[in-house]
């Protein structure tokens with residue numbers, strides 16, 4: 613075979629392809645465990661951020677395990693369920709999209725009830741109570757809904773009084789930086805802390821308004837500033853928060869907790 617024969621060229625090209633594909637697949641297989649671990653770590657970090665337990669120097673896994681007592685609830689009844697009924701209900705790797713799309717574990721949201729524009733939702737959700745000295749201080753509730761360009765995924769921290777918001781953070785969205793992307797702005801996020809999500813009758817009253825809240829006006833305690841130049845994202849946040857705190861979201865679970873709280877006090 614001459615040095616520059618077609619067969620030799622093809623053989624060399626095939627050999628290079630083979631070596632490269634072996635290298636790429638070996639890298640993909642060996643890195644997949646690390647990627648899975650990183651995804652889990654990132655989720656823990658986001659939950660700790662929503663819980664106001666995150667700072668750069670903490671051991672994320674240790675802090676998560678010390679304070680977070682995750683569990684799976686059935687949204688319709690508010691009951692805690694046994695996660696062993698499906699691999700998808702693992703609290704640490706819980707993937708909202710996968711559970712929502714599952715035939716058994718997810719359900720369609722009828723258009724007239726779909727304020728968050730999510731089309732499907734999980735029937736079961738992982739929630740993350742924050743427990744200190746044996747007492748639940750707050751509960752981190754996963755929420756999601758449509759903005760302008762994307763479905764926005766976040767965590768809402770609800771105080772143990774079951775009325776007050778303790779924190780809110782989005783961990784995934786595709787809104788425009790500087791406009792809808794200002795949902796990541798720490799000053800905007802800080803406003804949520806201390807806002808009343810519910811009135812005394814347990815009705816959802818939290819509202820993200822267009823423009824700025826007049827702090828001296830009645831009702832300011834349950835209003836949050838809208839994002840300027842981003843009316844659609846603002847409306848999306850307003851609707852997704854109200855959806856998830858309402859009867860088609862965590863409402864039944866929160867009603868159950870309120871009843872338990874009233875029983876304890878009586």
Ligand SMILES: Cc1cc2nc3c(=O)[nH]c(=O)nc-3n(C[C@H](O)[C@H](O)[C@H](O)COP(=O)(O)O)c2cc1C
Nearest residue numbers: 760761787788791792793840841842843844845846
């Ligand atoms: C390039 C570009 C990106 C935009 N990104 C967003 C966005 O992320 N969220 C949003 O609500 N509006 C976004 N807008 C603006 C909307 O199209 C719309 O004009 C706006 O929501 C109206 O808000 P306003 O009533 O406060 O002006 C964007 C507009 C442009 C041109």
